[in-house]
């Protein structure tokens with residue numbers, strides 16, 4: 008079976024750090040080509056759309072791009088179960104199914120991720136407290152193993168392999184296809200409520216009090232200090248019903264076409280500094296209109312997708328995301344320390360997001376019941392030093408880092424934060440005894 012092989016000059020994740028020069032990228036269209044690639048390579052890792060930030064979708068010997076495997080295969084309009092190949096992007100599913108009254112059950116903050124990537128990272132959205140992760144909505148998947156077999160996994164069939172694959176960062180095999188449940192919607196709009204929260208305690212109390220809302224997320228002003236520490240805007244959301252749209256909207260499931268913008272060049276590093284971000288944050292907090300509004304789903308879930316290649320605003324060196332989750336019992340104290348350390352460092356995080364997560368099963372899945380904080384920083388030595396301090400606070404408070412956002416974590420933090428890592432490793436050793444599936448990240452962290 009011939010494979011289209013191309014040698015790419017360089018490969019990176021969304022953060023543009025680290026970068027792999029002269030990476031070998033293979034492209035697989037369908038199951039037969041995936042199996043051929045697995046048979047031919049000593050070591051490789053699957054790659055979706057490269058929206059993970061660091062190095063989990065890069066192999067030191069070979070990377071297998073699943074983007075050509077993008078067929079929608081079956082849809083059951085009674086149950087809402089969609090079966091598709093792993094390289095299909097959420098954006099494509101939304102384009103096809105929103106006008107028919109269906110939405111993805113869980114979505115990350117970008118729609119440019121593949122179904123394979125969403126399962127392998129077991130991604131969470133603004134509804135994790137109620138709906139769980141993407142994997143919780145997967146009925147079954149097919150997985151190409153290191154020995155060439157393709158097996159079906161589900162919560163009932165090969166259940167341990169299913170649990171290891173949801174959140175398993177591509178290390179159990181290549182997800183060929185998946186069947187998962189879509190949810191019904193009446194409109195393409197979200198009924199949003201915006202609330203100002205003066206500090207961390209207030210926003211946490213608001214999250215707790217508003218758990219009946221389907222979606223919740225807070226933007227945090229991570230440069231606010233003292234009594235303002237944790238000052239934030241909480242956004243609550245529900246899929247709008249047809250009778251909640253203004254009268255006369257004859258096509259409640261169709262959005263008017265929108266313009267996207269592209270960042271034309273890598274920004275110079277000085278454009279994002281503590282002064283520009285502090286000024287932006289203060290203005291953003293004050294200007295935000297409290298109260299209710301109707302907003303289209305694209306603007307609500309994917310505001311950054313409207314600016315294509317926005318990762319280039321961090322310039323050539325790229326950027327790093329710090330994302331951890333802390334259990335509920337320690338979250339208030341731990342978040343206070345994290346935010347205080349960031350505010351004192353004066354290092355500007357342009358994006359700072361807080362979410363409430365619910366209970367989660369799984370072996371290497373990130374979510375646990377508690378709060379997750381995500382912060383972006385430019386990639387430089389100062390940031391690496393700051394992140395080590397943030398790691399220490401995470402470990403002290405029983406938290407864990409998110410592997411899909413990681414590019415530089417230490418193995419100890421991951422071992423401590425993921426108590427089921429040993430179980431994951433024994434399942435992996437059973438199905439892939441030679442460690443054929445490995446990424447730069449898995450080598451770095453000894454996964």
Ligand SMILES: Cc1cc2nc3c(=O)[nH]c(=O)nc-3n(C[C@H](O)[C@H](O)[C@H](O)COP(=O)(O)OP(=O)(O)OC[C@H]3O[C@@H](n4cnc5c(N)ncnc54)[C@H](O)[C@@H]3O)c2cc1C
Pocket residue numbers: 021052053054055056057058059060063064073093094114115116117119120121122123124125127128129130131132175176177178180181182183311411412446
């Ligand atoms: C702007 C932005 C916002 C984000 N917001 C969120 C968020 O709110 N919540 C959240 O959970 N995540 C979020 N993410 C992270 C993103 O959802 C994950 O990194 C997701 O895995 C990316 O999907 P991808 O298809 O690009 O996968 P890639 O980045 O290409 O790969 C990610 C991992 O999946 C594995 N993989 C990919 N395809 C397969 C396959 N077919 N079989 C086996 N393994 C495979 C890879 O080996 C790798 O380990 C965000 C990312 C960005 C850029």
